[in-house]
Amino acid sequence: MARYGIPSDRAFGVPVGAMQKLARRLGRNHELAVALWNTGWYEARMLASFVGEPARLTPAQMDRWCREFDNWAICDTMCFHLFDRTPHAWRKVEPWSGRREEFVKRAAFALLASLTAHDKQAGDEPFARSLALVERAATDERNFVKKSVNWALRYIGKRSPALNAAAVAVAQRLSASPLAAARWVGKDALRELTSPAVTRRLEARRRAAASTGSSAASAWGHTRKC
Numbered sequence: 001m002a003r004y005g006i007p008s009d010r011a012f013g014v015p016v017g018a019m020q021k022l023a024r025r026l027g028r029n030h031e032l033a034v035a036l037w038n039t040g041w042y043e044a045r046m047l048a049s050f051v052g053e054p055a056r057l058t059p060a061q062m063d064r065w066c067r068e069f070d071n072w073a074i075c076d077t078m079c080f081h082l083f084d085r086t087p088h089a090w091r092k093v094e095p096w097s098g099r100r101e102e103f104v105k106r107a108a109f110a111l112l113a114s115l116t117a118h119d120k121q122a123g124d125e126p127f128a129r130s131l132a133l134v135e136r137a138a139t140d141e142r143n144f145v146k147k148s149v150n151w152a153l154r155y156i157g158k159r160s161p162a163l164n165a166a167a168v169a170v171a172q173r174l175s176a177s178p179l180a181a182a183r184w185v186g187k188d189a190l191r192e193l194t195s196p197a198v199t200r201r202l203e204a205r206r207r208a209a210a211s212t213g214s215s216a217a218s219a220w221g222h223t224r225k226c
Helices: 016-026 030-039 042-051 059-067 072-081 088-099 102-116 125-137 143-157 161-175 180-193 196-225
Strands: none
Touching: 016 042, 016 161, 042 072, 059 072, 059 088, 072 102, 072 143, 088 102, 088 125, 088 196, 102 125, 102 143, 102 196, 125 143, 143 161, 143 180, 161 180, 161 196
16 A cells, blocks of 8 residues: 555555445445545545445535545545536536645546546536646646646546547647646646547547437438428
8 A cells, every 4th residue: 555655554454346345235325435434444435435325425525525535545436436426526626626735636636537437418518618727737746636637637638529639739738838747747648648549539439429410410300301
């Protein structure tokens, strides 16, 4: 755990896979999640992220738990498995991104990255707006912050062709920054966002979307003729 920057003074040493297996047996149980979180133990808090009920998690609880994050593993797991599934997720990204606390600020961008993967209903607009937050925070030199900013930028840029173009533009500006943290965020993101693998994947999505649109238009036209 120490090798990966995770405090071990309040940990039992249980593997994440074992915690996930237990969580599947337990199912969602919000009272249990709250009780687990309140113990302060690493594994208990990880388990809370797997068994918490998104619909019952309040904004106040999200803020309180976020302020108590003390390592990247709890922060990222909570954002990826619970926070991003709540109805309050989007409303937390911007305020947290402006906070000074290292893991609160990381949570903003871990949550944003998680939303790119799990919010299937959102269009491009909220992600495009969030690029301004990414660009603003890219100057933060703290390792756990800049890595989450980079994570969010890369994930936004892989969500759709339009967002890829917008994210590449941000990455190019950051790459030319006189500040080392911003340059690292920009250059690292740019390598992935302009890679052949990402380009092929986005082109496949563009063709699939165009095909779906054509099929829908054809069906609508047929209905109108009838």
